[in-house]
Amino acid sequence: MAVWSDLTNDVLEYITSFLTFPDRCRFGAVCKNWRFVSKSRRYPPIPQLPWLVLEEENETRKRKFYSLSDAKHYSIEIPELHGRYICGSSHGWLFAVDIKITGILINPFTREFFELPPFPPFCKDVDVNTLIEKVPSDYIEGPRDYTFEEMQTIIVSKAILSHDPKERSYFTAMIMFGQKNTPAFWRPGDACWTVVGGQQGSSYDIIYFKENFYVLSPGNVLYVVDFEPKPKLRVVGPQMVQSDVPEEYLVDFNGNLLLIERFCGLGGRNVITNGFNVIEPNLEENILYEWYDIDGYALFMGRNSSIYVNASHFPKCKKNGIYFTHITESMDACHDFGVYDMADEKISKFYSFEVFPPPVILPVWLTPNPW
Template structure:
């Protein structure tokens, strides 16, 4: 039998295409040659289950993650994330906000990052003298003043990318910010975020789908973002009827199908909990709605992340026809409500003890890990 050290690079590169993310990292730690091979993009990486991005450890300041594939926690030193609040994930990258209301876009495992300008309406650095300094209420559109510490965790409700920055340099970042979840975008080289006009009411979700950004409104309207001649929202598709109390909605690209995930919530002894989900396909061409009763054995992951779906049959620990959810609501109870909904038997189960999330500081975020 040949020694592992004698394996040629093309064989090693092929082996890496079957590795889970933790094993891929271990592979690259063997020696310099294997580390170089681990960064090869000759073969597409193996499908990966999303990780949960958790809180920062107080003592070490390491960022905590939870891997679904091996049901383990990992604590990783990522200095760029120290003291930053995670407000979104997309294509394996995280959006993180600091106390000065500026942000970075970072791949936490390669530590490549982009500096983001201060979030709207700031176009200059914010001078934060103390955490109790007040921000005028008209900034957030709400009835009271906000501290910068509060703004750090509430200013951006969601953030997504059009493309992986490692794949395309001309990507676009889109956020929902402020009390009304107003859409705004940024591109590399821009000095400020550009606010998109035409919004009626606040927004529920945003998605990049088949070359366009779409915004979902709570008044059951789906918008497409027109960038020219001036950025604005234009109504498309059928009006979407929704029911229930405490409802949230998510848009997801399911293998080329635009799906709307309706999440039904209610109060149980003062705690906000999830009761169930509906899956609807708004057909933009025929202007009608289709209800889905299963998702062909796949699994969906919804929350503050860009849409994620995986073939559950590839992962023994993944539930087929399952909707894995975290919370994006700015409620002190929100961190306690996450798990997986089985579309087959319509039951909800917990992933594991939720006591690892200290409310209301941290909301877990789904992330597809990548070092490629």
């Protein structure tokens, strides 16, 4: 039998490409050389199941994660995330908002990050010591004024990236903010966010698909973002059926743009998820197709860029399953997440642990991207 310590780095690098992220971290803890090898990007790593980004632990201030592949929790010290609210994930990066209504874009495992300007409508640096105590209620929907602690958790509903910043230095970050989920974008070097005009009503979701950003609005109206000469939304695609569902998502699935509708029903005092519908709006043919399965794959829905994996590669992953995270629309705010089986149209649990309220923190899906 070969002595492992005698294996050359190129062989070790090839071996590590088959390891899951937790196992790769354990591999790197053996010695200095193996730690160096574990960070190699010479060979593309195997696909990874996404992790859930959970709450910050009160005592240690470590950020808590849940790995679906080995059904374990990991608490990781990430000082840059202390006191910040996670409002989105994309390409393995997290968007996090702090009390100053500013944010960072960070890779939690490499600790690389970008400072983001204050979110709209705050167009300049905010001094938390001189802030007014309240924010006008006409900016965020509700019968009362909001404190900046509350604004931290509701000002941005979703944030995504056009590209992985590790792969492409010139990228675009897009958010949906405020009462109407208005789209705005930022690029490295910009001093502030640029609001996209032309919105009719509010927005449900946003996606980067085939070199364009698309925005979904009520009535299933699909827009594309035109950046030149002035950023604005333009209606595209077929006329879709008016839907009366509380939540809709746009998904890039194997090069297909899908619309995922989430249906709800009463569960005690709460409104909870009881099913999904999958539609493909063909932008070239102006035709709608309904899907009854997703070819053995699994989708992961929530406040993250669309994620899909081949479930046959992961024994613990449900084929034709839609994994979702949400917060119920009710007086008793609580978590509503599970996995929907498109074959038998039933929902089961994939996470049986308590998620800490209050405040209710929405878990976010994140695909580890440390290499």
